[in-house]
Amino acid sequence: MDVALAAAHVSIEGLGKTYKSPRGDVVALQTLDLQLPRGAFVSLLGPSGCGKSTLLKIVSGVEAPSSGDIRIGGEVMRGPPDGLGMVFQRDVLMDWRSILDNVMLPVEFLELPRKEYRPKARELLRLFGLGDFMDRYPWELSGGMRQRAAICRALLTDPQLLLMDEPFGALDAFTRDELNLELQKTWLRTRKTVLFVTHSIPEAIFLSDRIVVMAARPGRIVEVIDVDFPRPRPLSVREEPEFARLARHIREIFEATGALGGGDVG
Amino acid sequence: MKRRRWRQPPVAVVFVLLLLAWQAGCWLLQPSPLVLPSPRMIFAELLDDPQLYLGNSWYTLSNTLAGFAMAVVIGVLLAVGIVYSRVLETLLYTPLVAMNSIPKVALAPVFILWLGTGNQSKIGMAFLIAIFAIVIDAVLGLRTVDPDMLALGRTLKGTPLKMLVKIRFPGALPAIFSGMKVGIALALVGTITGEFVAAQKGLGYVIMSAQGAFETTRVFAALLILSVIGTVLFYLLEWAERALLPWHVSHRAVSAGH
Structure with a gap:
């Protein structure tokens, strides 16, 4: 699919971020442009310090850019946009709320009708295999289940834009594969625009329509790669030669920019 | 369950054991009752005039609870103010922390001068001594909120009130409770201090007057x-705390479901 021609849902223009510090300015993000086509799954892939999480925070409206604009549906964004779902690396569930009440949090914050959303929350939890755990507390669940609940929370109000900040980074490999499949299924069903931050090359290739490869010091985009494997993709797609070729290509970018192996350590 | 019981015997049992050891010590060493009366003598004294002890205990207890309740309500409100306002933080928090280190017991005479020798000065002392621990712990609890949780609240366009009621305050409850647990003991100290300085009622008054008459048992x-x-x-x-915060880490059963 030619994502470049699809309508841009999120358009990032001339965006930069510099942190002021007593020892001088630190460039977290060099001026960059990026388009997120509506309904596309886009990954930000790079080593720590490449600014991928900063970029996500700016798109979420939690942090302000030093320069440039973000347009969502053509309108310049000021603060957190409407219709935004957010998933963090840690599940950020509230210990004092049951799983169901955690998932209902956005409804309470956005002052939507609880009666209408409660059945939706239950349905969503059932869909994510948490039907028997709705009335449990977060600490009674495993890491994978907790992250599923966090995804349910982000999906409940049916936001059009889903931002995910290394959501599976803290999970073991099995759970991670399982949730990759589940996320793909959900995305195919709902076709939300997803911006997904990861430092795993295979995860980025498996999930994405488009991978934005970033490098550190200063944080910048080095290459944008479209991924065309047909969907739904099985986990075995990772053994295909084309997959390996893409992975090698990305690894070579990292080597060239000093993120992997090559001389420039630090 | 049974095993846990054994490892951590109920307070009442420990209390009774201590009294028994005390009684045994008195039998063995026969100290003068003017120095150390035995528990048997103390209980005899209590039963001799229960009206006296009940009335004075109630006076001390009610003043302590009144001062403590005020300290909790005002302390938590102050903590919220301090966390949300730079101005209040510089005006209140730093002086509060500084004042916490001065011996507040020394303020008892001042309270008697201001509020009289009745129960108001006792409530005032209980309040003053208890509020520091509560404010300091509540500020700490309100501040140590997960930054991602605040970010989540902001992406959901949370108003400051929503952030406080749904994120900061529930998260701060364990810290507030630990401040309250320190505060309740201190409130009792405050009340008794007030009663030591000037009072016609209360357990502190009973102690002072009995001491003057060498009635050690009393x-x-x-x-x-x-x-x-x-x-x-x-x-x-x-x-x-256990009833209200079953989710808190320190209370969790070992059997987490995974």
Whole structure:
């Protein structure tokens, strides 16, 4: 699919971020442009310090850019946009709320009708295999289940834009594969625009329509790669030669920019 | 469950064991009752005039609870103000922390001058001594909120009130409770201090007047009641904490489901 021609849902223009510090300015993000086509799954892939999480925070409206604009549906964004779902690396569930009440949090914050959303929350939890755990507390669940609940929370109000900040980074490999499949299924069903931050090359290739490869010091985009494997993709797609070729290509970018192996350590 | 019981015997059992050891010590060493009366003598004293002890205990207890309740309400409100306002932080928090290090007991005479020798000065002392611990712990609890949780609240366009009520305050409850547990013991200290300085009623008054008359048994009877009151109040708070915050880490059963 030619994502470049699809309508841009999120358009990032001339965006930069510099942190002021007593020892001088630190460039977290060099001026960059990026388009997120509506309904596309886009990954930000790079080593720590490449600014991928900063970029996500700016798109979420939690942090302000030093320069440039973000347009969502053509309108310049000021603060957190409407219709935004957010998933963090840690599940950020509230210990004092049951799983169901955690998932209902956005409804309470956005002052939507609880009666209408409660059945939706239950349905969503059932869909994510948490039907028997709705009335449990977060600490009674495993890491994978907790992250599923966090995804349910982000999906409940049916936001059009889903931002995910290394959501599976803290999970073991099995759970991670399982949730990759589940996320793909959900995305195919709902076709939300997803911006997904990861430092795993295979995860980025498996999930994405488009991978934005970033490098550190200063944080910048080095290459944008479209991924065309047909969907739904099985986990075995990772053994295909084309997959390996893409992975090698990305690894070579990292080597060239000093993120992997090559001389420039630090 | 049975095993846990054994490892951590109920407070009442420990209390009774201590009294038995004390009694045994008195039998063996036969100290003068003017120096150390035996528990048997103390209980005889308590039963001799229960009206006296009940009335004075109630006076001390009610003043302590009144001062403590004020300290909790005002302390938590101050903490919210301090966390949300730079101005209040510089005006209140730093002086509060500085003042916490001065011996507040020395302020008792001032309270008597201001509020008289009645119960107001006792409530005032209980309040003053208890509020520091509560404010300091509540500020700490309100501040140590997960930054990602605040970010989540902001992406959901949370108003400051929503952020406080749904994120900061519930997260701060364990810290507030630990401040309250320190505060309740301190409130009792405050009340008794007030009663020591000037009073016609209360367990502190009983102790002071009995000491003047060399009635050591009566002093110990009042002390025994005080220790029971202090312990019961502390465990009531602990019980309330368990009931209200079953989710808190320190209370979780070992059997997490995975």
